[in-house]
Amino acid sequence: MSVVRLRQAAKESVSGLPRAFWWLWTSTLVNRLGGFVATFLAMYLTVERGYSATFAGLVGALHGLGGVVSAVVAGVLTDRLGRRPTLLVAQVSTAVTVAVLGFVRDPVAIAVMALLVGMATSASRPAVQAMMADIVAPEDRVRAFSLNYWAINLGFAFSAMAAGLIARHGYLTLFLADAGMTLLTALIVFAKLPESRPEGQSPGRGADGKAVGLGTVLRDRRFMAVVALTYLVATLFQQGYVALPVAMGADGLSSADFGLAIATNGVLIVVLQIPVTRFIEHRDPARLLVVAALLTGYGFGLTAFAGSVGMYALAVAVWTLGEIISSPTQMGLVARLSPAHGRGRYQGMYVLAWSLASLTAPLAGGAVIDRFGAATLWAASAVVGTVAAIGYGVLGRRLGADGPEVAGPDAADGNAAGVSAGKAAGVAAA
Template identity: 30%
Template sequence: MKSIFQVYINSYKGLSPAAWLLALVMLINRTGSMVIPFLGMYMSSELGFSKTQIGLVLGCFGLGSVCGSWFGGWLTDRFGSFKVQAMSQIAVIPLFLILPGFRTFETLAPMIFLLTMVADIFRPANSVSVARYAKPENITRAYSLNRMAVNLGFSIGPALGGFLASISYNWIFYGNALGAAVAVFVFIYFFRNRTQNQAPIKAEETKPKPKERNAYTDGLFVIFNILCCIFSMGFLQLLSTLPLFYKDVYALDAGQIGLLLGFSGFVIVIFEMVLVHFVEHRFSVRQVMVWGTAITALSYFMLNVDFGIIWLYMAMFILSTGEMLTLPFMATISIKRAGLHNQGAYMGFNSLAFAAANIFSPYCGTYLAEHFGYSVLWTVAGTTLLTASLGFYWIISRMKV
């Protein structure tokens, strides 16, 4: 017992106070993240949209994420991560408040695009902040701490969102607005005068250095991000078709679905920091990424077998394990590939890979579920993830990170 406790303590050692404060901001922000898991159910149950319409609206969600990720990286390199994060969180509040008023397919789709674009400007700026405030040897664990906060919020948010949705779906939008408001207040209070540990060095203070790579013409990084996009095409069924699967096949209500999705966040909060601390010095980045992606594939293959609600929780546990082994190291690879002055572009490009998957993943998932059934969907999702696993095995060895 003592040794297990010591492993937990060691996994958190060396993390800066700023890393903890960033995690606190993310916790508050993501506790308010109630819309995403219930958006498909909201459009199906409340608005009466077809699965094709749901897929298209969720595709607009992805398109907004693409634009926000690229624009957020561009803004971060020019204005700094603090201003970009604050602006994004402030601007998103009124959008959440007015969203319930848009109830037709023609009006909701562009509003979802706008909302997601503004919200996802935050992501590359936040990723750069984590790297700037972390010690170089603790970058992966700093990202894991941030993700732990995200998932703790995600474990609370869906459960709370399921309760609010049982009263009225409108309340999940208001809950998101409240979460963003509290998060931006805490962020500005703690970070308005805080000095970064790894602030960019002024050019005149340095000797001439080789020209830094361009994120969008770095061939190996482009291929890596294509593979991240392929991974996300399978993985992100978690946020689009998986809640519909629980509703259509297992007849779970909003509260039960919220608890099941929240279980994923709970698992990640408990185990991610320890798991990352254990594997990062024992296995290569390539080994961790390959096995993590393959484990994620297994979780979707498991959904083709029906052993009841306990089986669903087991599949979610496996999915969460694969996520813990994959996503923190994707961020680490991206920030290590970047130069000193273009971290925003590299993190923005990596965020864009996930955002691009959000365009096609929901539509492809809902199309397969509607026309071929959920069994075909889960088989395709698992196969897609296995393909990404093989791709990571090939590309990471060539990136030498």
């Protein structure tokens, strides 16, 4: 491909999105550039503080439990209070709790603060995703979610490398730097992002005046099917950061070897996320999710045959392709199925699936490895991926039978509101 065509492709990938989206994108990037603590928390507890691996696992589980608790609550607040206030409270709370976690030494205090950090961190996700669905036109949402996911992984790649250097000056520096970057994110939101919640209706009510509560979400069978399938796939992705290093250690490989293998994930996402999204942007989401589930399941299944860093990296590359396809497609489908004035609740339930996976997957993965061996876990991963793919295939037929507009009782109104909010937010940010 010529340089001219590359430039044209890059321009088409980023053009046409409102200015408010780019400020939200910038806040995501800044937040992830400072995401030092989550990556090195287990190492901090075991190496720096001398706690056992069991305690580190418990702290990680409590962090996930915090996300489970806050996901739904934050979704409700996103609809009731607004996207911007919820986001600001969550980010300031994250900064404070992360900083405090760096100072506490008592194991009970560490466990409690890890729970609070998990709650504060997850509370921002429904607000971010609802705001993005508000300000971006429906036809551009997959591209917007993809760009945002690209920013997350670009920031993660930088923070993972920088954290090792910063930790040389003491782990407390990591906690304070993370807190500082989170506060900077809150300042960007406060200064540049106006409220995007659709106006003209009561919070949590659709265009027909009917309340959109948690019961509405739970009775939405199509959406809850998406949540259930998301949970299955999310449990697989979690094994890449829990079971994979354990399995590599059992094969006699070092933490540096694990770093090389898992770095394949970040590099591929940074390099391929945008071009792959251009290819899949206007294709059937259900079919894409079938392919993504199979790549994810069989990518982890391939790990059973790995014994060297190269083979482990190959397995990571396969399931990373599934992640690249799955993430923007999944988020675009969630936005499509969510009524405009209930987006916070719907996004909260979607985030809940990931939070539950982060809580249960480490426990399940560790138990399977201890009792049956790593090969059994990787074989089960292939089965789970296959089940998820079948589920997405069935869901795709249901969506097709219902026609192209399946976004709920006030979908059309919500789409129009999203476009209008995007234009208004762009002007206000300018």
